[in-house]
Amino acid sequence: MVENVIWPAALxxxxxxxxxxxxxxxxxxxxxxxxxxxxxxxxxxxDAVIERDKTYPREYEGRGRVVVKDADDATKSDLLGAVAAYMQALRE
Structure with a gap:
């Protein structure tokens, strides 16, 4: 079981x-x-789990993080690219 962490700073x-x-x-x-x-x-x-009490090490204020569960079939780069592309579509 692979868990990837996505910080808001990454996007x-x-x-x-x-x-x-x-x-x-x-x-x-x-x-x-x-x-x-x-x-x-x-x-x-x-599957995504939000952890609001976490702070990215390079930030002063906590924005939280998202833990992605069972992402065995994708690399982190592929996952971030797909999530970023979908987020752009959400904002349009």
Whole structure:
């Protein structure tokens, strides 16, 4: 059983790669929330658990994180790309 953690910083267009963004700028969205990320993860086809009390190590304020369960068939990069693409569709 593989668990992947998705921090909002990984999808945030306001962050640089060195600050924690993991997707390209054309896939990134501004100020993603854990609720949006969890919804996108579920639409991609995986189970998502929101942990609101967690803080990304490079941030001062806690935005939480999303734990993706049973993502055995996808790499983290593929998962982040699919979630980011779906989040862009949600915001349009």
């Amino acid at each position: 945030d267009a306001n962050r640089s790669r060195s600050d924690g963004r993991r997707v390209s700028l054309d896939l990134a969205v501004e100020n993603p929330t854990v609720d949006e990320i969890a919804k996108a993860v579920q639409q991609v086809g995986y």
